[in-house]
Amino acid sequence: MNKTIADIAHMAGVAKSTVSRYLNGGSVSVDTKRKIEQVVKATGYVPNTFAQSLKAKRANIIGTVVPRLDSFATSHTLMGIDEELRSRHYQMLISNTSQDVKREIEALYDLGRQKISGIILLAAQITDDHLTAIRDIRIPVLLVGQQHEQIHSLIHDDYHAGYDIGAYVLSQGHREIAYVGVTEKDVAVGVQRKEGFKQAVRDALPEGSHTDDALWAAGYDIRYYETGFKMSDARIAASAILDQFKPSLMVCATDNIALGVINAAYSRGIAIPSELSVTGFGGYDITAVIHPALTTVQYPYMEAGRVAAQNIMRLVEHKPVEQVTVMNYTLIERESVDKR
Amino acid sequence: MNKTIADIAHMAGVAKSTVSRYLNGGSVSVDTKRKIEQVVKATGYVPNTFAQSLKAKRANIIGTVVPRLDSFATSHTLMGIDEELRSRHYQMLISNTSQDVKREIEALYDLGRQKISGIILLAAQITDDHLTAIRDIRIPVLLVGQQHEQIHSLIHDDYHAGYDIGAYVLSQGHREIAYVGVTEKDVAVGVQRKEGFKQAVRDALPEGSHTDDALWAAGYDIRYYETGFKMSDARIAASAILDQFKPSLMVCATDNIALGVINAAYSRGIAIPSELSVTGFGGYDITAVIHPALTTVQYPYMEAGRVAAQNIMRLVEHKPVEQVTVMNYTLIERESVDKR
C-alpha cells in the first residue's frame, strides 16, 4: 500500500538514488527537483525509517530510563529533555522501570540493541550491574540526579541546598529539629542534602564545639530519621517521630515527605507553622498552593532536562562535556517556617 | 564492532538462515542449536532491530500521544499502558505535545512513518485534522478520555460521575452552588461532567419545575462559570467569583481547579468546609493528603491505561473491540463538604 522510494523514482522517471538525493538535500537539477516534488506530494510519500536507520546504524533517538512517571521531578525533567531534543530533530524514548533496579539494567540493554544514539539515565543509585551494562552497550550515557566518577553526570546542588536550608532554619531560631531523610543508598537525596545541613549546623557553632555534648550544651537538639519517598510512608514516620520528640521544626529531604509530615501534623491537631515548622526540597507546584505554602528549595528540573539533552548530544557527537554539571537552585521562603 | 547474523553463522559453521531459525524458535537439531547457542553467548550477539522491523514492516511498538507529562491523569494512564504493553513484549513510545493541537497532528504523522503497530491518543478534542491524519496513517488508533463516533474510544464515565457529585452535594443540603467548569470544546470534562450535574439538579426537583424561575422559587441559586485547567487560572477565577457570589459550595470540574479554589479561599480567610465546601474530579493522590481532604470522584487512570493497551492490541490484531469502552469511577466522600 505504502509507496517506496522505487515507486517514486519510477513515477518521476528518475533513479532511486536521485530521489534519495532530493530527499536528503543533495544536488538535483531544478527540473528533476520539481518532478520529484510533485510525485512526493501527490503520493504523500514518507521514507521508511527502519530502512534509513538500518543504513545509518544509529537512529536519531535518545533513550531515557526513569524510575517512575508520576513524579514532578521526573516529568519536568522529561519535558525539558523532550523540548531540547525536538529542536534538534531527535526523538525521546522513555523507558519506565517502576523503581525496579533489575528493570533499569534490562532497559539499558534493551535500548542498547535498538541502536539509539544515547541514553539519559535517571537512577537513584549506580550498581556494578549498571556499570557493566553501560560498558556493554557501547552507547553514550548521561547520568542525571546522581553523580558517579565513571559516568558523565548532571546533578542538582544538593549539598549546598542542604546547607542553605540548614543555615536558614537556624537563622530563624530553631534549635530542636528533626531531620527526616531517606536511605543513604540514594547519595544525592539521602547523603548530600543531609551532609549539607549538618555542615550548616557545625558552622553555626564556635569551632571545636561540634560534639554531640557541645551541641546539647548550646541548646541544640537535632535528631536524624529515615523514611521512604512516599507521602504515606512519611506520614507514618512523622507520626512515630512526634510520639517521642517535639521539635520546633522538621527538615524533610523531599517535598513529598514534607507533605506527609504536614498531613500527620494536621491529624494530630498540630498547627503549622506556629507549633511545628516544616521545610522540603524540590519545589513541586503543589507546594505553592497548599496552606500554609511550603518553604523549600526549588530545583530547575525542566532546565536540567534541557541541559541534559544538550550534554548527551555533545557526547553523541564526540564533543567534550564536563564530567559533572551542577545545576543551580533557589531557596524559596514561604509560610511553613515560623521564627522562634 | 557489533556482530551480525552472518558473523554468528560463520563462527558456528552454519548458514545465516539456520541462525535466524534458531533465534526465532524454528526447528534446529540439538547439535546445531548447541553450537549456535555457544557462539551467541560468547559474542553477546543481539539482532539488529531495524533489520528485523524492515522485514516485518511493523515494529512491536505502540505510540502514545499525550498533551502533557506533568499531570496525574496522564502519568498514571501511561503507567497502566506501559505495564500492560510490557507484558506483551511491546514497547511504549511517548510523544508529548505540550497541549499544542498542531503538534498532536504532527505526532500522529510522525508515528505513522515510524511503522509502529498502533497509537493511543489522549486528546482533549478531535478536529477534522485529527480525523484526516488518522485516516492517512492507516494505523489503528484508540482515543482515550474522549469519545468520537469515528474512532474507537475509551472514556471515564464523566456524565454519571457529574450526576453523582450533583446528587451528593444536594443531599448534603447545598442550594447555592457555583459550578466551576472548563471549555465545552473538551466534551468529556467541559460538557459531560456539567450535564450530569445539571441532570442531578433537575431530578431533585418535582417534574415540570426545571425553569430558572422554578429553581429560584425552590431556593436554589446555581451559577455556572468557566476557567482554565491550571491551578493558577482557577485561583484567579475563584477569587473573581467570590467577589460577586457567596455560594455554600463550589463544584470544580477537576481536582486541579479545586486546589486553586481552595487556595483562593484561604487567601481570603474563608474556612473550608465550614464557610465554603468544595468538590473535585479526578482523585489525584494529593487530594487525600491536603487539609481538609478533598471530596472528589476518583477515576481509575492506571486501570484505564491497562484496558487501553488491551484494546489497541486487539485492534492491531484485527480482533473486535467495542466502539466505546466506559470505565468505572468512585465517589470519595472526604472532608471538604459540610452539611447544610
Place this chain on the structure above:
DNA sequence: CTGAAAGCGCTTACAG
C-alpha cells in the same frame, strides 16, 4: 534439519 538466494527500503560511493 539445513542452505542458497531473494528481498525488505533505503543510502552511498563510483562512474559517467
Place this chain on the structure above:
DNA sequence: CTGAAAGCGCTTACAG
C-alpha cells in the same frame, strides 16, 4: 547532475 550497483542485517519461502 544522474544512474546502476552494492550493501545495511535480517527473514522467509523454496529446494534438497
